[in-house]
Amino acid sequence: MTETEERNRAWQARYGVDAAALDIAWNDVIAGLIAHRTVRAFRPDPLPDGTLETLVAAAQSAPSSSNLQTWSVVAVEDAAAKTRLAQVARGQRHVAEAPLVLVWLADLSRLGALGRDRDRPTDGLDYLEMLMVGVVDAALAAQNATVALESLGLGSVYIGALRNDPEAVAELLGLPPNVVAVFGLCVGWPDPERPAAVKPRLPQEVVLHRGRYDSALATGAIAAYDAAMAAFQAGQRMPEVGWSAAALERVAGPGSLSGRDRLRGILERRGFGLK
Numbered sequence: 001m002t003e004t005e006e007r008n009r010a011w012q013a014r015y016g017v018d019a020a021a022l023d024i025a026w027n028d029v030i031a032g033l034i035a036h037r038t039v040r041a042f043r044p045d046p047l048p049d050g051t052l053e054t055l056v057a058a059a060q061s062a063p064s065s066s067n068l069q070t071w072s073v074v075a076v077e078d079a080a081a082k083t084r085l086a087q088v089a090r091g092q093r094h095v096a097e098a099p100l101v102l103v104w105l106a107d108l109s110r111l112g113a114l115g116r117d118r119d120r121p122t123d124g125l126d127y128l129e130m131l132m133v134g135v136v137d138a139a140l141a142a143q144n145a146t147v148a149l150e151s152l153g154l155g156s157v158y159i160g161a162l163r164n165d166p167e168a169v170a171e172l173l174g175l176p177p178n179v180v181a182v183f184g185l186c187v188g189w190p191d192p193e194r195p196a197a198v199k200p201r202l203p204q205e206v207v208l209h210r211g212r213y214d215s216a217l218a219t220g221a222i223a224a225y226d227a228a229m230a231a232f233q234a235g236q237r238m239p240e241v242g243w244s245a246a247a248l249e250r251v252a253g254p255g256s257l258s259g260r261d262r263l264r265g266i267l268e269r270r271g272f273g274l275k
Helices: 003-015 028-034 051-060 079-088 093-097 109-117 128-151 160-164 166-173 219-235 244-250 260-269
Strands: 071-076 100-107 155-159 179-188
Touching: 003 028, 028 128, 051 071, 051 100, 051 128, 071 079, 071 128, 079 093, 079 100, 079 160, 079 166, 093 179, 100 128, 128 155, 128 179, 155 160, 160 166, 160 179, 160 260, 166 179, 166 260, 219 244
Parallel strands: none
Antiparallel strands: 071 100, 100 179, 155 179
16 A cells, blocks of 8 residues: 555544645654544453553653642552442443453642642642643553553543542542542553454544634534434444534533533542632
8 A cells, every 4th residue: 555545544433535736745643543443342462561661661752831730640540449340430331340450540639749748839739720731741651651651552532531530530549639530541462363453533523623713603514514424333333423413412411421520529528629
């Protein structure tokens, strides 16, 4: 397959349209990023020695706001602990089946402890901005790890459902105050008997704004995307609901948030100031 053919096939999978008329930069890194897919079926094989340390090194190489490094990660490999995390995630069996689950944390406790140890004020930690810094830092770190693991032939799936019950996750993992689980990441060898496909994304004209934000919905593009998603769902033996209906159902109200409507109160109990 030529580079042009590879590029067009990858673009077709990601957007449902041919890239032949586009002048797109292309290399192995871009090809790997565009080919990303969510893996929910894993072989039971353990990961090679040193894999965890490699992923953490990749994660720590991500940008960090003011180099504060306000994140941590807990590597969960114990079967009972993974089963408990799967229960928090409403029975997502891949959480229990993956050989490794990484729980990414917004961690303000390290700076708080440093301030107490050196008798320095850390009142800035009591503001919402610092929690946002921790969440962004954790997300950037995790995505670096995801790119690294995919380059090694591994697969992964993010688990936002750990936020269904952050207090249960904190108790299970022994998290101190001012630390909260932002999401999990299941890691393992993809099961070739249950392959994952590339999920289409919204057309670029819906998300790309040039110069100024354009609030007009690209209704035609979204309708086309609904059709592409329905086709993807059919191929994955999922209910063919498209994107719009599923997205609107997810944001319909507090009851659609799977318990995460309680998050503000939980964060306050976990010691976050949120001023």
